[in-house]
Amino acid sequence: MTSPQNPPYGTPEAPLLTVRGEAELEVDPEIARIGITVTARGRDRRTTLDDLTRRNTTVLDLLKSYGDEVENLATGTVSITPELTQRGRGERVRTYHGAVHLTAELADFTALGELTTRLADLDLTTIDGPTWALRPTSPVHRQARRHAVREALQRAEEYAEALGTTLAALLELTDIGTTGGHPRAAFDRRAVRFSMAAPDAEATAPDPLDLEPPRIRIRAEVGAQFTMNPPRL
Template structure:
């Protein structure tokens, strides 16, 4: 004969909002830090125009190669160099009752991430001095792995803990245990409103004439703000409210 096991005591019900014997306190912690930017992003748009599609593409390819070679001469100063959208499109014009291709327009976009701000001004000036080249930026930023992010999160947690202790002291009691800690958001900003540097423009692509090196631009980095927010819930030792 098999004995039926005796059921154990039922687990205590969970009360997410606390009970008179286990009160809770939920607080918010915030942090605001400022730090110098660590990197800058710029976008380079190269264009070409011609009456022949193959010639337009060849001009764009040559301009792209020249630009990549220029940027790569800065070595480790360039943390990242990426090629974006490449486009070749015809420009149509009305000819009698029909349309014909008047010209071809080509463009290619590059994005560079630069860590040396002294070299940044020189790079931007040299790129903007090229024909049919547009520079947008810089956008200043912290690296995703920057220790400033962790510092802001730690400060937000410490503020939440301090705030909870102050509430406990106001009730003449103390904190018990941490129930929950939620990251409600980390924000980095502001970024500099980007400027646009446009180079000389020609009607049709062609060989770039030799020119002396452009004077480096004096670019002032914009300090970045890092905001962190957390919510924390603690139990309280039941206070004596009598």
């Protein structure tokens, strides 16, 4: 409840001061996400499904072999789609296309480079990413908000000092929002194209990709309203 001595509007006895506080931090990412698409195609629906199941199992086994280094693993959409061709008066199925989409989240970026390379070396497997981010519970978010509040208070004090007075009371603090934290960087796309070809059984394992995580910019902004002691103008 607002005190009668500090109403939520400006008066000559309690001038209103409205300011905005902003903070921008640049930090290292905490997690990386990659998208994995496993595909299969064939003229027979059951054969296509069997191939898709086998390749999906191979990918899942590889991901799970990294243990806790893969913090989250989820299967998205699964599809088996017939491709039709027009022949005479009727339609016929020319081929079937199957796909399974997965996402994996890692915090160990050294393991990420190795895992990405090994996935891209699998038959008919495509990699998308990585997407770099902060955790939702990262203390960086709180740090940015605290900086924004201190910036708002400092700005308000500087305005009051310029008028030869001081702040009297805080009337309102508004969280305008925290943005950023999700830059995107792609690894070498040659690895993705290579993944579309069948692997050579006699070829040696590819060298791990050297991934360089980008710095993440996170921005917080608040609005604040203060009353001031009456300045002598």
